[in-house]
Amino acid sequence: MLLLNRANKVLGITTISEGGLSGTVTDVRLIYQYAIKGNASGIIVAHNHPSGNQNPSESDLKITQKIKEAGNLLDIQLLDHIIITPEMDLYRSLADEGQL
Secondary structure, eight states: OEEEOTTOOEEEEOOOOOOOSSOOOOOHHHHHHHHHHTTOSEEEEEEEOTTSOOSOOHHHHHHHHHHHHHHHHHTOEEEEEEEEOSSTTOEEETTTTTOO
C-alpha cells in the first residue's frame, strides 16, 4: 500500500498482508490504521496474481468496495487498486477501468 498526501506525494509504503498459495486475508481496519498513523490523505493498494491473470476476482472487487467505503467515512481517498502479474508489463488498474 502507498500512503499519499493531498499532493499525491508518497509518504510511505507498507505491506498489509502476505498470502499463501491461493490467497490472503485483507483486513480493512489494518489498512486504515496505517493510513491514519501515516497522516495519509489518499492510498493506493496493490496485490499480485501469480497466475498471470490480471482480471480482478469477485473477492478483489468486494474488498475494493469495502476499502473505498471505509475511506469515504475517514476522508481518506482510495485512489487505485492495482493488480500486478509476474509479467512486468501486465497489470490492471481498477481506477483506469472505472471499477472504483
